[in-house]
Amino acid sequence: MKKIAIIGSGISGLTCAYLLDKTHQITVFEKNDYVGGHTATVDIEHQGQTYAIDTGFIVFNDRTYPYFNRLLERLGIAGQDTEMSFSVHNAQTGFEYNGHGINALFAQRRNLFSLKFWRLIGEILKFNRLCKRDFYAGNINPDANLGHFLRQHQFSDFFCQHYILPMGAAIWSTSLSDMKQFELKFFIQFFYHHGLLNISDRPQWKVVPKGSRSYVEAILAALTKPVQTSVDIGSVSRIEDGVLIHFDNGQSQRFDEVIFACHSDEALGLLADPSLDESRILSSIPYSPNEVVLHTDVSVLPDRKLAWASWNYHLDDSQFRPASVTYNMNILQNIQSDTTFCVTLNQGDKIDPTQVLRRFVYHHPVLNEVSVAAQQERSLICGKRACHFVGAYWYSGFHEDGVRSALDVTRRFGQSL
Numbered sequence: 001m002k003k004i005a006i007i008g009s010g011i012s013g014l015t016c017a018y019l020l021d022k023t024h025q026i027t028v029f030e031k032n033d034y035v036g037g038h039t040a041t042v043d044i045e046h047q048g049q050t051y052a053i054d055t056g057f058i059v060f061n062d063r064t065y066p067y068f069n070r071l072l073e074r075l076g077i078a079g080q081d082t083e084m085s086f087s088v089h090n091a092q093t094g095f096e097y098n099g100h101g102i103n104a105l106f107a108q109r110r111n112l113f114s115l116k117f118w119r120l121i122g123e124i125l126k127f128n129r130l131c132k133r134d135f136y137a138g139n140i141n142p143d144a145n146l147g148h149f150l151r152q153h154q155f156s157d158f159f160c161q162h163y164i165l166p167m168g169a170a171i172w173s174t175s176l177s178d179m180k181q182f183e184l185k186f187f188i189q190f191f192y193h194h195g196l197l198n199i200s201d202r203p204q205w206k207v208v209p210k211g212s213r214s215y216v217e218a219i220l221a222a223l224t225k226p227v228q229t230s231v232d233i234g235s236v237s238r239i240e241d242g243v244l245i246h247f248d249n250g251q252s253q254r255f256d257e258v259i260f261a262c263h264s265d266e267a268l269g270l271l272a273d274p275s276l277d278e279s280r281i282l283s284s285i286p287y288s289p290n291e292v293v294l295h296t297d298v299s300v301l302p303d304r305k306l307a308w309a310s311w312n313y314h315l316d317d318s319q320f321r322p323a324s325v326t327y328n329m330n331i332l333q334n335i336q337s338d339t340t341f342c343v344t345l346n347q348g349d350k351i352d353p354t355q356v357l358r359r360f361v362y363h364h365p366v367l368n369e370v371s372v373a374a375q376q377e378r379s380l381i382c383g384k385r386a387c388h389f390v391g392a393y394w395y396s397g398f399h400e401d402g403v404r405s406a407l408d409v410t411r412r413f414g415q416s417l
Helices: 011-020 066-075 109-113 115-137 146-152 157-172 184-193 213-222 264-270 276-283 369-375 399-413
Strands: 003-007 025-029 041-046 049-054 059-061 086-090 096-098 205-207 233-239 242-247 252-255 257-260 287-295 311-315 325-328 342-345 356-365 387-389
Touching: 003 011, 003 242, 003 252, 011 025, 011 066, 011 213, 011 399, 041 356, 066 213, 066 399, 086 157, 115 157, 115 184, 146 157, 146 184, 157 311, 157 325, 233 264, 242 257, 257 264, 264 276, 276 369
Parallel strands: 003 025, 003 257, 086 311, 257 387
Antiparallel strands: 041 049, 059 205, 086 096, 233 242, 242 252, 287 342, 287 356, 311 325, 325 342
């Protein structure tokens, strides 16, 4: 039995703790005063009713989240079906559409008579066809990015700005400009496996009933001892037979192994003596902050209610602004209320302050050609010198990837789902 420290209580850290707890002496440290990381369900009292609303991790599906689904099964939790729809609203031109069905697609009725809109639909079909062709043929240029692909096949600026770039920006919480730098192979593989290149035959998306914190609570109930919250760790140093964790209060604790279940930049910042490989690889996967607001101001949704979708992208004149997307939580979590609850990224200045319920800042990995290349070198640092690194940043940046990266480590200790 080994004495193992886990730094971070997001999905990766909790998965490690859940699987290793019965065979090893596990201690989980969390710097925040709550457990769960991006799994952040908020209780809202509104007009005499209480609602549990997710503000970080929200959705998963039955096809591309196999490990997370297996974890939920082990915890005795069944997902609840939801609708995944996507809309775009251009604040400058008033153009908008919702891709969920013909009626919503033409929510703005004048689009029925717009050649530009019909060309947009044609280019969506063309993009899907070309991506699937290259995927099946294994003929994706490893040195190309998404912007190169769009230029090569002469996709219009209208298609780029009103479909593929905002959709990608919404998925990875990044800017339209940064989306052009996404490694093409990474992008096409993700869109193919998630059914985003299909008009039909898409995965069934789900939410965790009663809020995503339900699975966190189930894991905590299964652990031998509680997660230590509000812990300030100063550094982690390697010693001959393990590691020393040094706390800001001057105390230190020795462990046989440590699992860094925090962000890549945080892990690097904690290492007292990082190797050249650790410094190079971890610094190549940066994180970017995203402002998140839970509110009831529907002015950030499309003008037409028929165009309201689960995910609603708000376009303005900036290519460099972080993703400006609003999640309609009534649709996603099937909230029955006359009030529409919204979770909005990076548009806090556009929201009526009197309708703001909570504000947060979440950080997401920046996935580009440099960071994707760094992901391939994980074996150079993970499992070396009693240190392991887990997190969604090693793959596509989502909850499934957090579980997957955790399993990469727990298998070294003989545990898996």
